[in-house]
Amino acid sequence: MSAQLAENIDWVGYVDWNVRDFHSFDTFRGATYNSYLIRDTKTAVIDAVKAPYSSQLLQNIAEKTALEKIDYVVCNHAEPDHAGGLAALLTALPNAVLLCNKKCLESLAGYFDISRWKIQIITPDDKIPLGKFSLQFINTPMVHWPESMFTYIPEEQILFSMDAFGQHLATSERFDDQYDLSVIMQEAKAYYANIVTPYSKQVQRTLEAASSLPVRMIAPSHGLIWRKNIGRIVEAYKDWAGGKYVPKVLIVFDSMWDSTAALAQGVLDGAMSESDEVDVQLMHVRKTSMTRIAAEMLDAAAVALGSATLNMQMMPQMGGLLTYLSGLKFAPKKAAAFGSYGWAQAGVILLEKWIEETGWTKAADSVSSQFRPKPEDIEKAREAGKLLSRAALAGVVSK
Ligand code: FEO
Numbered sequence: 344m345s346a347q348l349a350e351n352i353d354w355v356g357y358v359d360w361n362v363r364d365f366h367s368f369d370t371f372r373g374a375t376y377n378s379y380l381i382r383d384t385k386t387a388v389i390d391a392v393k394a395p396y397s398s399q400l401l402q403n404i405a406e407k408t409a410l411e412k413i414d415y416v417v418c419n420h421a422e423p424d425h426a427g428g429l430a431a432l433l434t435a436l437p438n439a440v441l442l443c444n445k446k447c448l449e450s451l452a453g454y455f456d457i458s459r460w461k462i463q464i465i466t467p468d469d470k471i472p473l474g475k476f477s478l479q480f481i482n483t484p485m486v487h488w489p490e491s492m493f494t495y496i497p498e499e500q501i502l503f504s505m506d507a508f509g510q511h512l513a514t515s516e517r518f519d520d521q522y523d524l525s526v527i528m529q530e531a532k533a534y535y536a537n538i539v540t541p542y543s544k545q546v547q548r549t550l551e552a553a554s555s556l557p558v559r560m561i562a563p564s565h566g567l568i569w570r571k572n573i574g575r576i577v578e579a580y581k582d583w584a585g586g587k588y589v590p591k592v593l594i595v596f597d598s599m600w601d602s603t604a605a606l607a608q609g610v611l612d613g614a615m616s617e618s619d620e621v622d623v624q625l626m627h628v629r630k631t632s633m634t635r636i637a638a639e640m641l642d643a644a645a646v647a648l649g650s651a652t653l654n655m656q657m658m659p660q661m662g663g664l665l666t667y668l669s670g671l672k673f674a675p676k677k678a679a680a681f682g683s684y685g686w687a688q689a690g691v692i693l694l695e696k697w698i699e700e701t702g703w704t705k706a707a708d709s710v711s712s713q714f715r716p717k718p719e720d721i722e723k724a725r726e727a728g729k730l731l732s733r734a735a736l737a738g739v740v741s742k
Pocket of ligand 1: 422424425506
């Protein structure tokens with residue numbers, strides 16, 4: 344399978360239709376590892392694929408050109424879903440020189456025996472002429488690894504953006520105008536929320552640095568290539584990196600014997616009753632993957648967290664989610680805690696503590712119930728939902 348970005352510039356990557364767990368990222372639509380071949384007087388490959396799929400990458404390249412004709416392999420990013428195939432690639436391409444920045448080489452040396460590799464360290468000041476085309480490089484540190492970099496072909500105005508602007512989405516199509524844009528945006532958002540969010544400041548700097556480049560195509564290392572909706576994805580990245588909120592209340596909870604679930608329903612009913620302009624969503628943490636919860640939390644202005652008490656702790660999956668959210672460092676939310684307990688209360692107290700320590704703002708008093716919630720407890724939950732809904736409408740501003 345291949346696809347042409349421009350004359351003599353082709354996609355030669357791998358579509359991973361059945362991957363469902365990408366280092367705990369729930370890839371329920373699969374993934375792709377995009378690699379690109381540029382044929383000119385000199386020939387270059389940009390990025391490899393996961394190690395198990397390097398033979399497919401080599402086959403895709405061989406269908407276009409003799410392997411000994413490859414002069415350069417560019418490594419934009421050292422993470423193994425792209426660099427994993429480098430060892431096989433550089434072994435099979437006898438004349439290829441690896442182009443990467445100094446930081447990248449440090450990471451590659453940690454993964455591979457690089458003693459036999461031909462390597463040229465490049466900097467943003469370098470321009471590698473291929474003939475009609477040339478390669479330029481933009482360092483994008485911590486988007487999302489220290490060595491991350493973009494490669495740019497000015498003659499075709501194509502930006503090879505490694506993970507940035509990517510989506511985990513297996514398709515037989517290669518371009519954004521060939522597939523349902525709402526699904527692409529949904530997956531781009533999930534990708535941003537789960538992979539990129541902690542590095543939003545660096546994303547803002549990268550967007551600023553790249554804004555002077557004329558770009559008619561963005562070719563990421565995952566998912567569809569942007570050629571029609573570049574403005575849309577760049578604006579979305581600006582919003583996500585800027586911590587822009589939408590009027591949304593996200594209720595995430597875990598329950599033992601449906602008492603916390605009843606409180607969650609009360610919060611939901613209250614939030615929905617307050618305003619038609621607020622998107623209210625309810626997610627059970629054991630029935631919804633953390634990937635999807637994080638994707639919806641990215642731009643939610645208000646969040647309710649609920650947990651029953653188990654062994655003087657919150658429910659374990661709730662604890663796992665909070666550990667995950669602590670690392671993602673979303674823009675601060677308006678928040679409230681709720682939950683039931685039996686003979687001693689802990690879940691709500693721990694949720695409150697996490698909310699405070701994370702720097703989120705309390706939008707409503709915590710709601711708790713001993714055993715089954717009484718009507719007055721449900722009413723308190725409804726009131727908390729209303730306050731969260733109001734806070735979500737009021738909080739639709741960037742952090
Ligand atoms: Fe797709 Fe950060 O690797």
